[in-house]
Amino acid sequence: QKEVEQNSGPLSVPEGAIASLNCTYSDRVSQSFFWYRQYSGKSPELIMSIYSNGDKEDGRFTAQLNKASQYVSLLIRDSQPSDSATYLCAVKGSGGGADGLTFGKGTHLIIQP
Amino acid sequence: AAGVIQSPRHLIKEKRETATLKCYPIPRHDTVYWYQQGPGQDPQFLISFYEKMQSDKGSIPDRFSAQQFSDYHSELNMSSLELGDSALYFCASSAQIAGYNYEQYFGPGTRLTVT
Numbered sequence: 055q056k057e058v059e060q061n062s063g064p065l066s067v068p069e070g071a072i073a074s075l076n077c078t079y080s081d082r083v084s085q086s087f088f089w090y091r092q093y094s095g096k097s098p099e100l101i102m103s104i105y106s107n108g109d110k111e112d113g114r115f116t117a118q119l120n121k122a123s124q125y126v127s128l129l130i131r132d133s134q135p136s137d138s139a140t141y142l143c144a145v146k147g148s149g150g151g152a153d154g155l156t157f158g159k160g161t162h163l164i165i166q167p
Numbered sequence: 168a169a170g171v172i173q174s175p176r177h178l179i180k181e182k183r184e185t186a187t188l189k190c191y192p193i194p195r196h197d198t199v200y201w202y203q204q205g206p207g208q209d210p211q212f213l214i215s216f217y218e219k220m221q222s223d224k225g226s227i228p229d230r231f232s233a234q235q236f237s238d239y240h241s242e243l244n245m246s247s248l249e250l251g252d253s254a255l256y257f258c259a260s261s262a263q264i265a266g267y268n269y270e271q272y273f274g275p276g277t278r279l280t281v282t
Contacts, residue, residue, distance in 0.1 A: 088270065097257055097273040098210065142209060152198045152222035152261070152268050154212025 056081040058145050060158035068166050073130040075161050077143030080124070086146035087119055088155065089128045091139045098142055102128060133165045169194055171260050171274030179280045180248050188243040188277045192260030198222070198268050199241040200259040201233060204276075210257060216241055217263060248281045255279075 057080040067073040075089075086105055090098035102117040104110045104126065110117045116129040126145075130137055140162050144155040172191040180186050192199050198217045202210040203226075212225035216235035227233075230248075235241045245252060255278055259271040 086269070090273075095255075097255075097276050100270055100272060103270050152200065152215040152217040152263070154200055154202075154215055154223050154225045155210075155271060156212070157209040159209045 056084070056145065056147070056156040058143055058156050058158035060141075060143050060161050062159055063162040064164050065161055066164045066166055067133050069133060069135060071133055073133045073137065073163055073165070075128040075130075075141050075143075075163065077126045077128075077158055078124055079126070079143075079145045079156075081145065081147065081156075082121075082124060083148040084124075084145045085148050087117070087126045088144040088146070089115075089117060089126075090142040090144060090157075091137075092142055092160065093139050101141075130163075135165045135167050138163060138165045171258055171272055173256075173258050173274040173277050175277060176275065177278050177280075179282065181282055182248055182250060184248050184281075186245045186248060186279060188245070188256055188258075188279075190241045190243070190258030190260075190274060192239050192241075192258075193262075193272060196260035196262045196272075197239055198261045198263055199235055199239065200261070200271055201227075201241070201243050202257040202259065202273075204255045204257065206254070213243070217268075245279075250281050253279060253281045 089101045104117040118127045140160040143158040200215040201213040204210045213227040
């Protein structure tokens with residue numbers, strides 16, 4: 055049984071600061087990792103994907119992956135009130151096919167103006 | 168850019184009725200996934216299809232079935248509805264490139280309420 059663990063929060067961060075979100079996963083053979091942002095009642099929106107160890111940057115977002123530690127993180131720089139949402143970590147297995155994602159329960163992020 | 172289309176957006180059914188949800192993937196995406204998200208829960212994977220064939224199966228009840236058609240759209244059929252089936256149902260799509268499916272993009276969802 056694949057498990058994805060996240061701190062549910064809420065995580066409160068002042069506007070303009072760096073928000074750091076963390077995720078651990080249990081299936082060592084997992085190969086693909088994703089961060090989704092979800093506003094209440096809306097659909098998950100893909101923020102970042104990462105497949106190799108190290109950092110991947112896209113605008114204000116940086117994803118970090120450490121497969122040895124089975125750990126994924128998301129950094130949000132210059133946090134804005136519009137970043138307030140639930141952030142879902144998702145993991146896909148080792149297959150390249152149409153495997154479903156396993157989600158964590160999400161971290162509720164609040165950016166304080 | 169075109170996104171995943173789902174219909175209907177809202178659906179109200181009574182217990183023991185049937186429901187059909189439709190999903191139209193992003194153009195040129197050949198893989199479709201269905202997820203269920205209950206109140207306060209994370210999305211749970213139900214089933215996926217690639218090139219009209221079932222590819223992966225998650226926690227889909229036996230009362231539910233799904234298929235993908237030649238134009239790549241998909242339908243999720245739900246029978247003998249129960250109160251616990253009330254949830255948001257998301258469809259996601261991806262493109263298979265060189266044998267690998269990468270990012271999944273989610274549609275706006277169908278909110279199903281069973282009374």
